[in-house]
Amino acid sequence: MLFSKRILVILDSGEHSPKALHRAQLIAERMGCELELLWVGKSEPWTGLAQDLAVLQSSAVRFTQEVITKDLIDLVVERWQQDHFALLVKGCDLRHNNRRLLAPRDWQLLRETPCPVLLVKQDQHWADGRILAAVNTVTHDPQLRAHNQSILMLAGFIAHALNAPLHAAVATPMAMQGVEPELQSQVLIDQRAQRCAENVLSEMNLRVAQLHVGEGPPEHWIPHVSTEIDASLVVMGTLARKGVSAALLGNTAERILDRLNTDILVLRAGIDQPLPPLMT
Template sequence: MQKYKNILVVADPEREQQPAISRAIHLAKTCDDVKIIVFLAIYDFSYEMTSMLSSDERDAMRRGVVMQREEWLKEIIQPHTEKNINIEIKVVWHNRPYESIIADVFSQDIDLLIKATHEHAKLGSVIFTPTDWHLLRKCPVPVLLVKGENWPTNGNVLACVNLSAEDETHEDLNDKIIKEAIAFSSITQANVNLVNAYPATPVNITIELPEFDPASYTDAVRGHHLMTMKALRQKYGIDEAQTYVVEGLAEDVIPQVADEINAELVILGTTGRTGLSAVFIGNTAENTIDSLNCDLLALKPDGYISPLAPNSID
């Protein structure tokens, strides 16, 4: 995480406490020459529907709301500006927050996006908003979704790797995820843990093929994943006790292991799948994060092109 120099923080207009800003400040203190931009997109449809006002009057009303929010953000960041941290604010009027956020990612050459999430009052689980989903799918840079608590020292970070696929893209993304976990561990002295979920034996195979031996099949699949995990952990010097190879769906296994080790951060890859494939297949990140009780860092594979990139075609 030490490579991040330009950090865009999405402010939460509903909260006085801004955990996303706190995370950015924490990271800024670990590296020199970090620039933080606190970003807020606001919109009120009622201002657009005030037919009794002229367009100039409506523009003036919008500017007034923007200025009011700018003053609010200035008060929030004031304690941090006194600590010689390079922090700025930007408030825009836009009816699609995720589009304005990603546009700023491109225009400001951002390399990390941080946004707070909402905790459920009763269960403590994290609730992710539609804006979060869009950012996970379409933001070209790493997205850190933050829960309210501070990162503890000597805690645990959980890196989620995919050992099922043998294509180069997934292997490169596994390496990227582990390297990110190791970089994070240098900030909080966290322990790096690896987790991989492997599929259970399909029930329909045992029905359609009576001679099929499900036990042998399961042993073979688990053996493959254990061997691949061994090679990966040895490559990065991670202890065997800090690796987990578990049968089941990733969206079930990852939160389960994260809870077991009391992880403060889960790092996983997201392919940014959109359109019909996202509807029918889904993304592991999206199927996982609603069950997490910690921060999530989502990484895109190298070469990913956002559908909202300038001059891109949807």
């Protein structure tokens, strides 16, 4: 079962850290997990921290605390090697758009963490909104196809557990001249993407309340759909590019962080484990 072991919670002085702690507690209570709280940075914690910890202490959730004195990314990888935690939770940083030589901490976590990463922005309960899976079902690459199926299955698992509506969003490429006829018409491109998505969902026996297919790029289409349907959580994947390729090509999940007003659950390509069929 997903979320069946330990959850790692990264806490700092960021605006969304209290929300991350609250979200992690909700997940731990529902899934029967333990929390490991890792404190980062030297800044003062948020006002109300003592009350938040008192609430956590009075709950049935078991937790430990530790102040980090080493590099966060190295510590996360080290923790993974010691005990394959099921999820990493952190308040989403607000500074991703600042130009800098090194990638922001959130980006580094998405690239390096070998488990799903939940970046928290909101306090609302996920069951009060809609769960949105952002996927590319047109790909012919077997590994990417399996990765997109894992994204859909993870989103479906969450929606099923919360009895919340599940939606899926597919961003299509822009029509181009001089290529095969099917790629010269936006209508044909969208129809092809619709068919591919419906086939994948049918193969998985997974139903969605609505399938949203529209012209990309993903960093514009996915936030548009998320706002339109009032999503409470967006589940998406990342190729976790690093080094020069990350600087030149980037990662969609990273570019989209600041465009979304929801919590974002990111699954890295290449580390997702096969999930059992989810019957809905």
